[in-house]
Amino acid sequence: MNKKLSIFFLASLFLFASACNEDFLDKKPLAGFPEDDVWNDPTLTEAFLNDIYRGLGHGMYETMLASHTDETHFIHNYDTRQVVESILTPTDLGNFNGGRLPHFQWNDSYKRIRAANIFLEKIDETPFEEDLKKRMKGEAHFLRAYFYHNLVRLFGGVPIVTKVYELGDDFLVERNTLKECIDFIAVECEAAASLLPLRQEGANVGRANKGAAMALKARMLLYAASDLYHTTGWTSGFGNPELVGYVGADRNQLWRDAKDAAKAIIDLGAYDLYNRTPNSQEDAIQGYTDLFLSKQNEEVIFNRFFLEKRDDGYNFGKHNGPNGYHNWGGNTPLQNLIDDYEMEDGSLFDWDDPAHAAAPYKNRDPRFYASILYDGAKWRPRPSDVIDMDSEGIIQTGQYERKNSSGEIEVMEGLDTRKSPIEDWNGSYSGYYLRKFVDVNVDHQFFKQETPWPFFRYGEILLNYAEASIELGEEDDARMAINMIRERAGMPTISDTGADLKQRYRNERRVEMAFEEQRYFDARRWMIAPDVLSKDAQGIQIYAKLNGDNTHTYTYTPIVVQDRGWNDRMYLLPIPQGEMEKNNKLIQNPGY
Structure with missing residues (x-):
């Protein structure tokens, strides 16, 4: 092993700012520490562990995984086109190259795995208290399992490496089977769960806990049973x-x-749905909104904190907010998703229904209003240079007829369109903006929010339980779990059976987990990608015609905003060509 270990304190410790001990920052230069110092000083050892946490990434980078699916469209491209058109190659992984989605990259994941391997080789030799070693060792097992779970979800079976390779070692290793990888992840999760507390308290809030390890195992076992494999x-x-x-x-x-x-996990009794029994539709909307703004609540199993002064590619509100607020409008929701939100009575939305087509944003699932900014949605006050054009803060993504001072009718472009008089380059093509995860109380033109990223929450656990129950034919259990989530959302309970129940479940998961890095994998493991990801990305064209009584009649026309395509080889990513050349024992994935 190298005699010095480089530790990026300022970057790694931002994840756990509350755990910072500023005294130790002055002990040594920040560039690096002798190995003996690292493994004899619990503060330095923990800093080494903190740096491994950075590899977890999050779902709030400028390009979201949602824009590689039928959830959103990334208006700036950034090589997302190669993904959504299914034209990736081993030499061009599109947006999965570079630093856009680091937590889903082969090389970065293995760098973190190597660091976890170093940690696990060294931690038992340290002179620390046993409780501290136990906790940190559990975290390292969880982190190693998490990195492998990302690799397996993207590439299938990958090499399982648990030793630390040094210069001169033969590091050429074959891919393990998919089963071996999933079994390994499950065992790692069990090891982590046995060492970690149910909840982390005080300065350790934000670190992996027993529930996180159990949730990771549950997710991986659900994948193992799914159609794709x-x-x-x-x-x-x-x-x-x-x-x-x-x-x-x-x-x-x-x-x-x-x-x-x-x-x-359910039997732990440690978690529950946030705002489980709303008093009204408005309460349901607010509860679902607040769920994703709260750093700690009864639904959170494991999430990542952010601080305004620390970045790590995170400026979610500015990246995704409407251009009429001087934001960048990056990942914009698609009509493909909007149409899958049910009506508030539980019926399906249907463009062939005249009432639905005339007012598509009325009487929808409360989660729609908590997740999507649409034309006419109330938002925050406009910036000072815009407020005279819109004193109420209403999202404008259409064209509107107005009478000018001469009584003539003019067509005005909405402030949040691509022809906006405010900014005409950052506007949505689809006619929508993200609402979920965005803190309305922050002026994102100038400030960053601190909204956390949820890796695991209890809602996912209930959905996982429901899916497995459906596949086992235990439908009462499935309906119980689904209805708990629907009741929290302010939606009527369901009584579907058979194929209808399965479809209802899948749509429930789609809207409940929207933008949470689930749809990319769900569409693949259910093998519905040829149907849903091959459809072109759709948006809406809105025209408001002025009536004689000074009211407007709105016309909504679905439009295509991006060509999409599907190739079956895209069920898995290609192993990068550089990795294939470094390790001639690797076998490339099908179709590449």
């Missing part, structure tokens, strides 16, 4: 199916394992 048609001609799927598995047992893992 048990269907071979898309891998036709591939000589190593064990790398990308299960071979000869008892699928019913896999679903049972997934359900049991979710049930174990």
Whole structure:
């Protein structure tokens, strides 16, 4: 091992600002520390561990994973086009290259895994109190499992590396089978759960806990049972199916394992849905809004904190806010998603229904209003140079007829369109902006919000439990879990059965977990990607015609805002060509 270990304190410790001890920052130059110092000083050891946490990333980078799906459109491109058109190659991974989504990159993940391996090799030798070593060791097991879970979700079976390779070692290793990888992740999670407290308290809030380890295991076991890993048609001609799927598995047992893992979290009694029993539709909207702005509540299992003065690629409100507020409008919701929000009575939205087509934003699922900024939505006060044009702070994404001072009718472009009189380059193509995760109390033109990123929350656990129950034919359990989530959302309960229940569940997961880095993987593991990700990205064109009584009649016309395409090889990413060249034992994924 190198005799000095580089530790990026300022970057790593921002994740746990409350745990900072400024005294130790003056002990040594920040560039690096002798190895013996690191493993004999608990503050330095913890700083090493903190730096591993940075590899977890988050879902609030400027380009969101949602824009690689039918949830949002990234208006600035940044190589997202290669992904959504399914034209990736081993030499061009589009937006998965570079620093846009670092937590989903092969090389970065293995760098973090190596750091976790170093930590786990050294921690038992340290002279610290056993409780401290136990807690930090549990965190390292969780982190290593999390990085592997991201690799497996994207690439299938990958090399499992648990030793620290040094210069001169033979580091050429084969890919492990998918089953071996998932089994390894599950064992790592169990090890972490056995060492970690149920909740982290005080200065350790924000670190991995027992619930996070159990939630990671539950998610991975749900994936293991899913269609993608048990269907071979898309891998036709591939000589190593064990790398990308299960071979000869008892699928019913896999679903049972997934359900049991979710049930174990439920049985802890430590978590609940936030604002579980709203008093009204407005209360449901506000509760779902506040869920994602609160750093700690009963639904949070594990999330990432942010501080306004620290960045890490995070400026969510400015990146995604309306251009009429001098924001950048980056990841804009698509009509594809909007149409999947039910009516408030539980019926489906339908463009062929004249009442729906005439007023598509009325009487919808409360989560729609908490997640989407649409034409006519009330937002925050406009900036000082815009407020004279809109004193109420109403989102404007259409064209509106107005009478001028001469009584002639003019067509005015909305302040939040791509022809805005404020800024005409950052506007949404789709006619929508993100509302979920955005703090309305922050002026994002000048300030950053501190909204956390949820890695795991109890809502996902209930959905995982429901999905496994459906696949096992235990529909009462599934409806119970789904209805808990719907009741929290202010939506009527369901009584569907069979195929209707399965479809209802999938749509429930779609809207409940929107923009939370779930849809990219759900569309693949359910193997619905050829149907939903091949559809072109849609938006809305809005025209408000002035009536004789000075009111408006609105016309809403769905439009295409981005071409999309699907190729079955996109069920998994290609292993980067550079990695293939460094390790000739690797086998490339099907279709590449």
